[in-house]
Amino acid sequence: MSATCDPVAERITKDLGFSCHDVNPIVTLRNPADLANWTLPVLELLIIAGAIFALVHAVRRLRRDGDPANLALWFASLVYLFVIEPPLYFPEWFGLQEEVGFFFAHNVFTVQFMYDRLPLYIIAIYPALSQLAYELVRSLGVFQRKRGALIGAVCVAFVCQVFYEIFDQLGPQLKWWAWNLDNDLNQPLLASVPLNSVMLFASVSFGTLTYLIVKLVGQPSWRGRKLGAGSLLWRVLVAGALVPISMSVAGIPASIFGGDSPNRTAQGIVLAIEIAALWIVGAILLFQAWRRGSSEALTPYVRIYPVVYLAVFAVLWAAALPEFFDARDGVTEGGTYIGNAPYTAACFVVALVCLAAVYFRRESAERPEKGPAGTTV
Template structure:
């Protein structure tokens, strides 16, 4: 294996304020109150706590309701992370240095793995967000009415709006840094965030993984009860196959690599993101209308009623912390030298996320009986 702290990684580490030399290959622990940004412990608590909450919820769904989808989705998210993240951190180790290169680097958080490249909160982020999105869509009844494909497309949309509130904020607060030298992957970008990441990591991955899990372990006509071993193997398969969907979706824009063709890539990626929004909004609007004709509330657990709203509220609070520096930034760079995200896109995502939370709560709320009108 090559040097884990190659020149590109060293430059990004220096940009974030630390050195990647002599990093522990297994795990490092740090004081949560002595990190690069005071926002980082709150982010860790939100995400790691959410992943634990999601795991408890998934286990209860499996034990109480006999539904293995939640627990399979939780662990498929971790399998997916184990497949996709190491090549991103160490592209040379996987023969991807010329094709992919180093895309980004995380800052140092309280618990860090793999030569300080993988924070614990990132391990937790995937299962926390996949459960958040799946439960919101399930609460809206989209899976029940429209089936796995439509439900998974809705999950891709939900993940887009929640993920991008986080994604557009991270670089400004030094949670991570994108590699400016990797224009092949990190361009085109919306403000500081590569559009490839916005599409593939924030939507395609979660949508594809959800579809695979629901199809492989969800209830189907003629399918008996799956054994624990069957669920485990299918869960692993879903996590392993998910990156293939990302590769397929990236092909149209990837066919136009090159600085002189950035506008073509931007157009294609923008169109694909627009499709995510259009399909997602249509499915959510349809679910909202269906509530009028089907007033019976959908069974909704505590996780679905609380965590999406909490996730949104905390991230918006962190955005409020960042706004003074955002407005004081010069040409998208703050006084601290960090790049800012797209405020208009975050506002759009926040509005959509708020609507999703309200719609899900409305779908799960009991309606009071109508009071008879005296004749």
């Protein structure tokens, strides 16, 4: 048996269509035409292109407006990735086998790292998603100085969940990854997705990351303080490294009903209340921001990428619907688990409303404050 392929990993990767034995510990390249299905290379292209677009946009924001927050968020999201992902892939390496166990397995994509556990597109999705949510919220004027970092972070957490779950609810059906449903940490579920993932990963993590970057990087810059490379570096590292701690803290309410005999119903109720509260508060805050108006200029990134993201996922969902509707007890003929249709539909609707709010913004009635290089804050 391979040190990175225990019986659980072997079973789950076999269901995905590949073996976790005899894999390259560094990087593996594959022909996109040889992947499990055509949706995998389409997903890769969408996410990797989004991360590159986000990086170009972040550099442009720094050079044109003197605002390093976007670039810091881009790199801090990668720090967060490399803090959180390896322990999930290899809990035995970190002494977490008893606490964490085998969590899930990604399918193999065109470019794969770390014993075929980490696809390149997963590395890319962290900066792509964090930048998408941050830019949509920023474009509505939420991060203007009078609004504050906390309100902006809550809005980012809400927007991030909406856009991410359109992807997350589809992945298991199309064999992009598979959860280990025998792992207690993956219960309770929203269809095929752990509720912990919906709340803690898709919302709390990116909201916290945004809050820390705005406080540590954005606000000093907006007040006219120029941050050197060394000062930026430690702030980026601290922000990325602190995110998993915030997720642990946010997970405490549901964990009260855990232990040796967990109450799944109670945990599900707690998480559902938290998700509902985020939707209500996030929607109210974004609506208030839209009514106030914004002086922020719409950038090419925010005009293009969120629309492309939703359009591609609309196509992917359309392709998945025949098997989705033919599924029995939440499982397709191919043996994969489907997502939750009403929740996903709601995410699509809210995402479209967010885009409409950005495209049809009111001009701010208040005079914009000026930051470095004339950027509004």
